[in-house]
Each structure stands twice: as structure tokens, then as C-alpha cells.
Amino acid sequence: MAEFDLINRDPNNINNHLKVQFEDVLAEPEGVRSLDCVWKLSYKCFTCWKSLCYFIMSTCCGICLAAEWGCQFSYIAFLHVWNITPCFKILELNCGFLQKLYGLCIHCCLDPMCEGCGLIFHKFQKN
Template identity: 70%
Template sequence: MADIDLVNRDPNNINDHIKVAFEDVLAEPEAAHSNNCVWTNSYKCFNCWKTLCYTISTLMCGICIAAEWGCEFASIAFYHVWVITPCFKVLELNCGICQKLYGLCIHCCLDPCCEAFGLLFSAFKKDC
């Protein structure tokens, strides 16, 4: 197992869509400014509570949820290895035989008819 990166915890940027900053949520237009003290403390309060709630939520639920997702992906891997991939192999083999049988029937039944019609219509030549 590779060492875990404690600094860059989203190296593949899969959660870029939830990067939310104060400026993304609250913004005052030029005509409506609150007191600087209110705005500054709102900024601090927003970031504090966002961090605190996330930290408490992950502390209380993160390990259990990670365990559940680990089980979920293990189950998916199990079904793919032991059920889904073998089913696809069975379908591939059976469909291959059906394809050969269908091809033989088409070539045996339709090829002579098509050749006969081709010879028949080739007798009608267009005079230009």
C-alpha cells in the first residue's frame, strides 16, 4: 500500500465541485454593505462553523462510513469477479455460437437466392 498523503487529500480532484468559500456563498453588492465588523466576523464565523461541523461529522461518522464504502466496493469487486464477468463470458461464448449458426443459415438460404437474382438482373443491361 502506498503512503497516504496527508496534505493533498484529493489528488484526483474528484471533489472540486464542493470547494465552497465564504465568497462563493455570501456577497454584498456595492449598494448594500454591512458594517465592516459584521462582515469580518461573519467571515470568521462561516469558516469556523464550516470547519467545526465537518470535523465533528467526520470524527463521529467518517470511520464507519469509510468501512461501509470499503464493504460496498469489496462487494462490487466480488460480484464482478465471481458473477458478472463469468456471465459475460457465457454470453460471449453462446452468442458466438448463435452468430455462427445464424451466419450459416443466412449463407445457405439467402446466398443462392441473392446470386440467382443477381444473375437474373445482370441480364438486363442498360443501353447508354
């Protein structure tokens, strides 16, 4: 099993949109101010509850959800290996055949007509 980083748990930055801080959610504009103690306690409550609720939810549900997502992605891999990729291979083979057939028909029917028209128009000359 490959080692993983316990510090940087989003190395590919797939959840950058979830970086929400107190300042991103609550802000008092100029002229509207609460008491400093209220603002400080609000900050502490926000960060505490955000961390605590995430901790509780991830502890209660994280392992089960990780197992479910593992099953989902294994099912997708199974479908691709045993169903979707072979279907695409069949389409590729059949389309290759149809492409050759279409090209043969075009060359047999249209090439002589186009060559004939070309010879006719080639005889026209500017005086």
C-alpha cells in the first residue's frame, strides 16, 4: 500500500472550493459593528462548531461512505473493463468496415463522374 500524506490530505486540490473561513461567511461592514467580545466569541464558536461537527460526521459516516465510494468506483471500473470498452471496440471495428465500404462506393461512383467533368471543363479555355 502506498503511503499517503496525513498533513496535506488534498494534494490534487480537488476541494479548494470548500476552504471556508469565518471571514468568508461573516463580515461586518463599516458603520455596523457588534461588541468586540461578541465578534471574538462568534469567531471562536464558528471555528469550533465547524471543526467539531465535521469531526463527528466524518467519524460516524466517513468509513461507511469511503466503503460505498470504493464500491461505486469498482463498479464503474468493472463496467468499463467488461462492457463499455468491448462495446467501443465493436463500434470501432464496424465503423472501420463501414468507412472502407463508403470509400469504395464513393471511389467507384463519384470518381469517374468527377474525372469526366474535369476533362470537360479542362477543354474550356480563355480566349
